[in-house]
Amino acid sequence: MLDYALLEALAAVIRSGGFDRAARQLNLTPSAISQRVKLLEERIGTALVVRGQPCTATPAGLRLCQHVEQVALLESELPAGIPGLLPSVGPVPLRIAVNADSLATWFIAAMAALPHCLFDLVLDDQDHSADWLRRGEVVAAVTAGGRGVPGCDLHPLGVLRYVATASPDFVHRHFADGVDVAALSRAPCLTFNAKDGLQAAWLRRALGDAAPVPAPPTHWLPSSQAFVDAALAGVGWGMNPLLLAAPHLAAGRLVALLPGTELDVPLVWQCSRLASATLGDVTRAVRRAAAELLRPAGREPGL
Amino acid sequence: MLDYALLEALAAVIRSGGFDRAARQLNLTPSAISQRVKLLEERIGTALVVRGQPCTATPAGLRLCQHVEQVALLESELPAGIPGLLPSVGPVPLRIAVNADSLATWFIAAMAALPHCLFDLVLDDQDHSADWLRRGEVVAAVTAGGRGVPGCDLHPLGVLRYVATASPDFVHRHFADGVDVAALSRAPCLTFNAKDGLQAAWLRRALGDAAPVPAPPTHWLPSSQAFVDAALAGVGWGMNPLLLAAPHLAAGRLVALLPGTELDVPLVWQCSRLASATLGDVTRAVRRAAAELLRPAGREPGL
Known part of the structure; x- marks a missing residue:
């Protein structure tokens, strides 16, 4: 040992x-x-x-x-019936990989349901959080889509819906003649980091396969809330989670570019099969919070 | 070449x-x-x-x-009078290191004032953002305190004020008998990452030098907005920027632990002496946004 x-x-x-x-x-x-x-x-x-x-x-x-x-x-989690065996250690932080947009929208509701747990959160893109689990550096992860990590249980959580949004002023400045290839090639967009393919995925989907996909000038802004704040301030357009954008859309502070072109990212909870009651509690709380705040997965394939 | x-x-x-x-x-x-x-x-x-x-x-x-x-x-920035010399390159992203709390509170106002600029933001703690500048990986940085980076200009920006906050429910659960050493040793706090010394600095200041400084159990939560959201949800107490916490304090959704123990972190803008007109524009916009939203530096020494 x-x-x-x-x-x-x-x-x-x-x-x-x-x-x-x-x-x-x-x-x-x-x-x-x-x-x-x-x-x-x-x-x-x-x-x-x-x-x-x-x-x-x-x-x-x-x-x-x-x-x-x-x-x-x-x-x-050793039975409390073995007194004196261990010094009391207190709660152990659970290291979990979460994508920034989940943390900004629904994940904290799961944390709040578990006052006896400590969380050590690692932020990474939903397409890369599974790597943390594969490398054994976290005990669970919120990941995108379906590929399971060996040795882990997989629970679909629903979809996080994204809307391409900008401020009315930004739309007026850049899209006065419509949201087309020419305008989208010039209007600055927001990108979270090099792993963020959402804006490019939206451009492909919104413009159709026939059109050339523009590579717009971009700001790099690694924060979910800053994405919304920057869209509100007219700095650029970006893919914002509907959960964060909805109140601003309703109040007219943000506008959806090409309504009806939302992107749905299916999220999955994957956790190690470590025989831990605490981890079981977390899985239940995460599934409950996701069921309440995410959209049910549709029949269409996601991203 | x-x-x-x-x-x-x-x-x-x-x-x-x-x-x-x-x-x-x-x-x-x-x-x-x-x-x-x-x-x-x-x-x-x-x-x-x-x-x-x-x-x-x-x-x-x-x-x-x-x-x-x-x-x-x-x-x-070469004069427009040299036509044909260069293919048109469009705006070049300015790589700047910013602390997460500045991005969450006042920095986007500076970005919004410069629609002709693109920003590539790197997030790091205010005590470590100067390292990015020293390594030549950014052209400017929002840093804490006074140590200047060689070859860079230094502009004091004012102070970002932090308040130790928690939800009323959390205070009731953990501090029913007062905010003292015993309670602070047990109540879970929030820590941004290993570089975040704000909670420890507040504990030292709030409890005085005589008391032993507790090392409370902590959640690790690398996001400014998640810090506020987690405090609101009763997950832990943490040092939140007053600019983010103020509406919640006013509405009673958050409570200040030990009122009168705010921490002021003096922020400084440091930028490379690259002879760039764009960088000069950014410096002016950053100083203007900071003057509007940060508190003027007091005469007391900061952190």
Whole structure:
């Protein structure tokens, strides 16, 4: 077996970002923490922590940190009938990959239903959150579409609907002659990051396969709320979740470009088959929140 | 001089995330793009692009991409009186590092004032955004406090005020006997990421130097809006910008823990001394938006 006293020190350094904070969390001196991490690095033969402000994990360090947290999660669920076996550890954070638009729209309702859980959320695009699960760095993920991760259970959650939106002023400036290929080639759009293919997918769908797909000038804006705020401020057009855009559309602060061209992204909850009651609770809360706030999956294939 | 035809292909692949999209942007075939990037990698002797879905930059690739974009920015400002010298390139995105809370509160007002500019925003903590500038990966940054980056101009912007907030229900559950060391050691808080020291700074300030600083259980939640949403939903307490929390405080949906213990974070605009008129316009717009929305810096030292 691995030496979990060393691993616990490693995880505390990585999670808190520093040796001093890790020492406070574990009631040890910073020098004891430092010795444990160094010993672990010597035994394993590779660097686990990048010393800095803050300290961060090397890939090997992160993998071990995930492992020790999964073990801690299982430990925290040992029957209460084994007294004195363990020091009381308190709740263990569940590391979960979520796409930014889910966090901005429906995921917090699931968190609120579980006051006894701690969440450690990693944000990534819905098309890439499954990679975190595949690499074993999270215990569950909100992913797009259907490809399952081996060793994980898969629960369809419904679809997140996106609308191409802009401010009335922006539409007046850029689309006075209609939303066509020429105007869409010139009007600045918003892109979350290089992984965000929603604007391009919408352009293909809205203009039809016959038209050349424009590559519009774009702002890069890695925040769901900033996407809405930037559309409201007339900075660009972008694909906004209907859940965030609806009140602004109703009040006329945002306008849908080419109504009837919404994109539906089917979301799926995938979680590791770790025999954890807490993870089961999270799955139930996530499915409940999604059922309440997402649209039921249609019969049409999604993105 | 470097071969800018090759560099332009590299930048397009990195920015668009793929060889096909880069080809469309530059009106070339994907195989021409691929050859250019390969040739550049051979000449330089190191990998510049990590081939994948999406393609991403190696550190060397990112540095070159930054360089070619700075050159393109300078090119775009050559006098219009040199016709035919250049193909029309359109606006060049300005890569700027911004802290998430500035993007969520006042920065978009500056973007909206500059409809002829494109922005490529990188999100990082205000204490670390200066590192992006130091590494030459951005042309400007919103940073905390005073340490200037060599070769950059520095403009104080005012302070962003933070309030420790939670929902009334959360306060009732966790702080029924008062906001003291014991309760703060048990009540879950929100932390943006390992770089986020605001909650710890508030605990030190609010409890005084005499008390032991609690290390509360924490959720990890890397989004400004999710911080507010999670506080509203009773998931945890956290340091929220007053600009986002104020309407919720006024309506009683959020409560300030220990009123009178706000934290003021002084923000600074630092920009490279690149002789760029566009960057000058951005600096003016940023200072104007900050003057309107941030608080003037007090005489007290900040964080």
